Amino acid sequence: MVQDSRPVLVIGDKNYSSWSMRPWLAMTAGGIDFIEAHVKLRTEATKADILRHSPSGKVPALKLGDVVIPESLAICEWAAEESRTGPLLPVDSVARALCRAAAAEMHSGFGALRNECPMDILARRSNHPISDACRSDISRIEGLWVDCRARFGQNGPYLFGHWTIADAMYAPVVSRFITYGVHLLAEAADYVATASHHHAYQAWEAGARAERGL
Numbered sequence: 001m002v003q004d005s006r007p008v009l010v011i012g013d014k015n016y017s018s019w020s021m022r023p024w025l026a027m028t029a030g031g032i033d034f035i036e037a038h039v040k041l042r043t044e045a046t047k048a049d050i051l052r053h054s055p056s057g058k059v060p061a062l063k064l065g066d067v068v069i070p071e072s073l074a075i076c077e078w079a080a081e082e083s084r085t086g087p088l089l090p091v092d093s094v095a096r097a098l099c100r101a102a103a104a105e106m107h108s109g110f111g112a113l114r115n116e117c118p119m120d121i122l123a124r125r126s127n128h129p130i131s132d133a134c135r136s137d138i139s140r141i142e143g144l145w146v147d148c149r150a151r152f153g154q155n156g157p158y159l160f161g162h163w164t165i166a167d168a169m170y171a172p173v174v175s176r177f178i179t180y181g182v183h184l185l186a187e188a189a190d191y192v193a194t195a196s197h198h199h200a201y202q203a204w205e206a207g208a209r210a211e212r213g214l
């Protein structure tokens with residue numbers, strides 16, 4: 001029997017797993033042929049199920065033969081290098097550094113937003129309470145997006161013009177802003193509309209619906 005040598009991306013539920021969404025979008029946008037392995041989150045078996053794939057005990061994890069790459073941002077960077085559809089990082093070195101900074105800031109920050117507004121991509125909630133700390137995370141993200149769009153908007157509709165791993169990293173935030181009906185500056189609201197219509201975002205959301213039999 002011929003063994004399938006394609007990369008395997010281990011992910012959690014598409015409705016909830018914000019960290020899984022990021023590299024899935026990057027690999028999909030990059031036209032990489034990969035297999036999905038699914039782990040159901042929030043069950044008694046979750047930890048053991050993930051540990052069968054990755055020693056980190058977290059999803060996402062990318063399996064390349066007998067090598068396992070944990071961490072969403074590292075997988076996004078790998079996808080950028082392996083992309084078949086064009087660069088997933090800006091070509092200009094300064095823009096590329098800013099793109100990596102934006103992605104890293106998302107990876108390491110915005111704890112209040114993440115805790116108070118968990119990703120629930122299919123849900124729509126009104127009057128969700130938002131603390132000062134969460135409002136401050138939202139303001140920083142708006143500022144970052146507006147700055148990116150002002151600098152790179154002439155090159156296309158995404159944060160750095162063409163779609164990059166920064167768009168992958170902020171996609172779950174886009175989803176949260178939609179779910180919780182967060183009121184945003186006009187430029188940030190425009191970006192939410194654009195980013196949520198990207199083909200990879202739409203495909204992930206369709207997957208979330210399919211998981212629920214919708």
Ligand SMILES: N[C@@H](CCC(=O)N[C@@H](CS)C(=O)NCC(=O)O)C(=O)O
Nearest residue numbers: 012017018019058059060071072073
């Ligand atoms: N820093 C990690 C975070 C991964 C993470 O927290 N994943 C969550 C799902 S979105 C998880 O695996 N939770 C299962 C658990 O902690 O048992 C990354 O960027 O990949």
